[in-house]
Amino acid sequence: MKRYIFPAVRLTLVLIVVLAGLFPLFIAAVAKMAPGKGDGVTVMHKGKVVGYANIGQKFTEDKYCWSRPSAVDYNAAGSAGSNKGPSNPDYLKTVQERIDTFLAHNPGVNKEDIPAELVTASGSGLDPDLSPAAVEIQIPRIAKARGMAPERIKALVKEHTKGPLLGLLGPSKVNVLQLNIALDDMQQ
Amino acid sequence: MTTEILGVIITYALTLLLAWPLGKYIARVFKGERTWSDFMAPIERLFYKLSGINPKEEMNWKQHLKALLTINLVWFVYAFFALLFQDKLPLNPDGNPGQTPDLAFNTAISFVVNCNLQHYSGESGVTYFTQLFVLEFLHFVSAATGIASLIVVLKALKDKTTSKLGNFWDFFVKTITRILLPLAIVIAIILAFNGTPASYKGKDSYVSLQGDTVNVSRGPAAGMIAIKHLGTNGGGWFGANSAHPLENPNYITYITEMVAQVVLPIAMIFALGFFINRKKFAYVVFGVMTLGLLCLVIPTIITEIHGSPAIAHMGIAQPTGAMEGKEVRFGPAGSAYWSIVTTIISTGSVNAMHDSTMPLSGLMQMLGMMVNSFYGGCGVGFLNYYIYIVIAVFISGLMVGRTPEFMGHKLEAREIKIAALITLLSPFMILAGTALSSFILAHHPGADWAVKPSAWLNNPGYHGFSEMLYEYTSSNANNGSGFEGLGDNNIFWNVSTGFILILGRFLPIIGPVAIAGLMANKKFIPAAAGTLKTDSLTFGVMTFAVIIIINALSYFPALALGPIAEYFSMH
Incomplete structure (x- = not known):
């Protein structure tokens, strides 16, 4: 030694x-x-930093596309998932509440069409993305809140959809912050 | 869905494609043959000179272990005090406090032993100084410790009869200069160009589109994330580990980090074949390990894609699968694959929260850590597998009534005793630990600790039990992932897992090195017609059976109380 x-x-x-x-x-x-x-890559809007390209933000207003639920309320000073187990009754109650809230804000949507990611928390609590299906289901609400034609928003979503890597690998996704900035820009 | 599965397959294929030449290269480095990296030689000589080391001095297995344990002790003392007083040290732009003694004890051990159980969150529990000068430093050296000890064993297997097994410092330093550092630089740069922060700036603050003021933690993370995967360490920069969008921003970084964490464990198996010049033996080992991977990963991917039965019951669509605790950019298939790779190879980094995965996936993750040698951690993966081989050789010997031999040396009582002890150690620590924590939870729920036992569990019932079982399994396997709902930052968990971490690391290194060292001292017996062929398919099957039987017998009752019971309660 x-x-x-x-x-x-x-x-x-x-x-x-x-x-x-x-x-x-x-x-x-x-x-x-x-x-x-x-x-870290920042996103500018009207000459101001409004966020980070890779970090999700909280969107609760009807005119914006909503992000996923977050265990840290999108406060990027920290990060965490809910760590709720799949059989936890309290957790399942929370999910049910999120479903009810979503249905209340999105009349006309069928429950069986809501993608699970909209009522479940992400791993980091800062997930910047949604799948195209989870954005599309929100289009009628956004269109109504903004008084815009749904077709225009649909085209915008399509434009903001990032396909799999090289068209082959991994899921398709839409960056929620960038879509919402584009929505704001479009209305002016 | 198809693209998600394809992503997994291509990622694995890419790993193999890189592991092959890397294995060849590693063998050349440690054989002392010429390689492209020889330009590092003057730097290594400088290191030796500054440290007063003679890299040519041959060591026997005991001297190797002494050197290894001494330097590990030095790291532990250094890390403990640095974490304790981190608030008084420089590079703390976010003004984070020092760690409590029990947390510093746990964190220091956890990073010295290549586990990286993190009972703190990276954003608030450590400073840039401790992240870099303690944790990232330990990422490198703990991985190099594992690989260097494997090289000692390979040296012993290679030579016919010898007590001279090379120089520990030489193996250790070369692992860093020739393997870990060059690869870490490449990976860190890939990450930085995909959006992972690398500068020393502190927290940023901005007003979001909707008008909320938000803080963002940052820091020189890219280098640490690179080595946390290469070295199968897994301790992340941010609390959410590789689920964090800055730690793992997109699918390119997913593939990069995924390849990085498993490429060295696989390459070490190929290197073994080249180094001891028994390629067929290496293929059989690789085959058994890959079979183990497939047995765990396929059910996990299917389960996660299928989604949660409880959510399905509410009438919600799960077009991509179970999404709680997962990130959209990786999806359930990519997260399921990651969760198994990270548990079989002792990385323990996560890109989705294991606590929220389905019961069957949790079962597979725990099995991966219990076996702990399907590829396994950097270097130590094969050391664990070596113990299973010794047991398999012994049992095969008993079956045919011959003195068991392995690689031309007799396997006698002393070696078998060591192997049996190491085999029994894991179930003992995991099960005794879980029993103890269950006892305290049931009988002393109000104990006055930082987190009261009654508040330990984030989930009730079977899943709560799984949280405790997982924590000890992860500690013993030096894995570091967790069912993170567990309230583990208190003296009970910090100390109890701390001791299991030490034993779970060093005994499975000491054991195989001792066995290999003892056997290399014995007379060499050339292979004859009756010699057990350890490079045959039959012996591969035999080893696989030994692994299944030992682990099934040890853990089935505990697993039945946790994930298996939860599975049946949900279906």
């Missing part, structure tokens, strides 16, 4: 400098060339 303690301490110090000091500094320097310069 005595034979190894000094080499161990000295090697530890050397490696701390390299792995914890130089390595992240190097990555930060390279990231200066990346979108957002390594600070």
Whole structure:
């Protein structure tokens, strides 16, 4: 043990400098060339930062496309899922309440058409996306609240739908913040 | 749906495609042959000089273990005090407080042993200094410890009769300079260009479109996320780990992180074949491990795509599958695949909350950690598998009535005793831990801890029991994922899992190194007609059977009380 303690301490110090000091500094320097310069990619609207491209926001007004429920209420100072188990009766009650709220705000929608993601919380609590189906089901409400033709919104959603990677891999999605910014822009 | 499944298949295929040449390369590095990375040699010499190390000094297996344990102890002491006093150290732009002693104890051990159980949230429980100078540093060195100890075992398997097993520092440093650091740089840059933050700026604040003021945690995360996967560590920058949209922004980063976490464990198996020059043996090992992966991952993907029966009962559409705790950009198939890979290889990073997955998926995740050697963690995966091999050789020997032999050396009482002890250790720690926590929950619900036992569980009934079982399983496997609803930041969980982490890490390293070291000292017996062929399909099946029997016998009763009971209660 005595034979190894000094080499161990000295090697530890050397490696701390390299792995914890130089390595992240190097990555930060390279990231200066990346979108957002390594600070995270922000979204501008009317000359103001209104959010981060990858971080979801809370939307509760009828004129906006709603995001998914969030266990941290979209406060990105933290992040968490609900961690509710699938058989938890309290959790199932919460889901039922979300279904009722959704139906109250979206008259004419059939319960069996509501995609599960609209009434279940995401893993991070900051999910920026929805599936196209979860956006489409909200179009009549948004159109009514804004006094716009549903077809125009439908076209906008289509424009904002990102297909699978290379058209082959993973799910399709719509970035809710960017769609809502486009909705605001369109109305002016 | 099709594109989601295709995403999983392509991701796995890509992993294999990269693991093959990487395995070849790793074998060359540790054989001391010429490689493209030889330009690192002067840097390594500088490291040795600064540390007063002679990398040519040959060590026997005991000296290897002494060096390994000594440096791990140094890291633990350093990490414990740094976490305790992090509020007084620099690089704390968000003004986060120091950790409590029990949390610092748990966190320090957890990162030293390559587990990364996190009883804190990255945004508020640590500072940029401790994230980088303690946690990210430990990500590198704990992974290198695992790989270096595997190389010691491979050295012992390679030579006919020897006590000279190379130099621990040499294996350890080369793992970092030749494997982990170059790969981590590539992956970190991919992440940074896809939106993961990498600068040292603190929290940002903005007013959202709807008028809410929102804070956003950031920081130099890209490098840490790269090595947390490469080193099968799993401790994330943010609380939600790789479910966080900055930690894992899109499907490109999904594939990158997914490949990164399992490429080294698979490459190590191929490297083993090249290193000891028994490729067929490596293929059989790889085959058994892959079969294990498939047995766990296919039911999980089907279950998650099928959705929750309780939600279906409410009359809601589940076109993509079960979505609680999952992110839209990954979907249930991609999340199910991740949840199994991360549990079989001891990463423990998550891109969806395991607590909210279906009971059968939870069962598969726990089984993955209980077996802990379907590919397994960096280096240690094969060490765990080696123990199963020793047991399988022993049982096969008994069946045919011959003294068991493995790789030309007799397997005798001492080695079998060590292997049996290691095998029994896991069920003992997992089951005794769960029993103890259940007892306290039932009999001392009001104990005056930071989280009272009555408030530990986030879910009632069978699922609550699963939360405790999962926590100890994850600790013993050095996995680090959790059923995170568990209120685990209090002295009971911090200390009890802390000790299980230590034992669950070092005994399964000491055991195989000792067995391999002892066997390498023995006389070499050339293979004859009656020798058990350990590179045959039959022996592969035998090992698989040993794995199933040992784990089924050990854990079935506990699993029946948790996920299995929950499954039947929902159907």
